[in-house]
Amino acid sequence: MRAVRFVGAGRPAQIADVAKPAPGPGEVLIKIGGAGVCHSDLHVMEEGLGFTGTFTLGHENAGWVAQVGAGLTGFKEGDAVAVYGPWGCGHCHACQLSMENYCENWAALGAFGGGLGLDGGMAEYMLVPFARLLVPLGDLSPAKAAPLSDAALTPYHAIKRALPQLNAESIVVVMGVGGLGHMAIQLLRALAPVRIVAADVDEKKLEQAKALGADETVNNRNSDEAEERIRTITGPRGAGLVLDCVGVQPTIDLGARLLGRNCVWMIVGLGGGHHDFHHGSTPYCCSVSIPYWGSRVELMEVIAMARGGRIHAEITEFPLEQAVEVYDKLKAGQIKGRAVLVPNGC
Numbered sequence: 001m002r003a004v005r006f007v008g009a010g011r012p013a014q015i016a017d018v019a020k021p022a023p024g025p026g027e028v029l030i031k032i033g034g035a036g037v038c039h040s041d042l043h044v045m046e047e048g049l050g051f052t053g054t055f056t057l058g059h060e061n062a063g064w065v066a067q068v069g070a071g072l073t074g075f076k077e078g079d080a081v082a083v084y085g086p087w088g089c090g091h092c093h094a095c096q097l098s099m100e101n102y103c104e105n106w107a108a109l110g111a112f113g114g115g116l117g118l119d120g121g122m123a124e125y126m127l128v129p130f131a132r133l134l135v136p137l138g139d140l141s142p143a144k145a146a147p148l149s150d151a152a153l154t155p156y157h158a159i160k161r162a163l164p165q166l167n168a169e170s171i172v173v174v175m176g177v178g179g180l181g182h183m184a185i186q187l188l189r190a191l192a193p194v195r196i197v198a199a200d201v202d203e204k205k206l207e208q209a210k211a212l213g214a215d216e217t218v219n220n221r222n223s224d225e226a227e228e229r230i231r232t233i234t235g236p237r238g239a240g241l242v243l244d245c246v247g248v249q250p251t252i253d254l255g256a257r258l259l260g261r262n263c264v265w266m267i268v269g270l271g272g273g274h275h276d277f278h279h280g281s282t283p284y285c286c287s288v289s290i291p292y293w294g295s296r297v298e299l300m301e302v303i304a305m306a307r308g309g310r311i312h313a314e315i316t317e318f319p320l321e322q323a324v325e326v327y328d329k330l331k332a333g334q335i336k337g338r339a340v341l342v343p344n345g346c
């Protein structure tokens with residue numbers, strides 16, 4: 001079968017033929033309906049992030065159960081499922097809490113999950129080692145559901161942690177209206193009574209932000225002008241939550257200048273920006289966090305919200321063979337919402 005492979009740091013993805021896996025005892029084979037093309041794959045390919053071997057990319061996956069291994073119960077052939085992305089040890093305290101994203105044994109496991117060290121979903125089929133990593137989709141289409149497992153789950157996990165700090169007077173600034181940001185706006189709209197300011201450097205993405213529920217949009221190509229604009233919206237109170245889905249130096253610097261007292265600063269983008277944190281570098285009682293991905297239970301919640309029509313991923317489908325071009329488009333900022341590879345036909 002065809003697969004999109006990570007072949008080493010500093011090298012673009014390669015499309016290659018690999019053997020179709022067969023599920024062993026307790027494992028599940030998934031026929032992929034959609035694999036989201038995530039910006040973090042670009043970091044994997046550029047910097048390696050510690051991965052040494054080769055593997056199939058794709059950590060945002062959904063599809064249909066194709067074959068179940070011996071002894072596996074609860075799923076049958078044809079069931080539509082999303083694949084929970086961070087694969088922990090399954091038995092440490094974090095994993096017991098369903099937060100495999102914070103597994104205590106990751107160093108020993110040597111991989112973060114399918115598509116991040118192990119074979120992922122940018123292929124016709126994907127092997128999932130445990131049924132606990134599957135969440136039923138019901139009648140949700142796998143191609144539309146795939147981005148929920150990261151592009152929606154990651155901001156959901158961050159927003160949930162900030163909710164106790166947010167009230168009807170709060171202004172939330174969402175930096176970056178890409179895969180994560182376009183879901184973050186919808187999640188905030190559904191979950192909190194806040195006003196949402198979306199910031200991006202691309203006017204088309206700002207239009208999309210507005211359509212998805214942002215109250216205000218600000219182009220932050222010029223940081224000083226953006227700061228002034230956003231300050232007129234927040235007033236002296238400042239932002240109650242800055243959710244940075246980009247994390248590059250300009251968004252980190254701008255975010256730091258927008259924070260209010262007793263606020264939350266969530267940085268989920270992997271852009272490599274730096275902040276010198278010390279007394280006085282942020283307002284009093286401001287919490288700074290770098291949440292990572294989300295829990296399996298939170299994925300169930302995100303899927304429930306999508307099934308109820310409260311959020312949706314705006315996707316563009318591409319055949320698997322176009323993966324390398326799609327990564328180039330993503331890098332150039334030309335993907336609106338989320339690009340999804342559909343290896344088994346659009």
Ligand SMILES: [Zn+2]
Pocket residue numbers: 038039040041059060150151
């Ligand atoms: Zn991702």
Ligand SMILES: [Zn+2]
Pocket residue numbers: 088089090091092093094095100102103104105
């Ligand atoms: Zn664990």
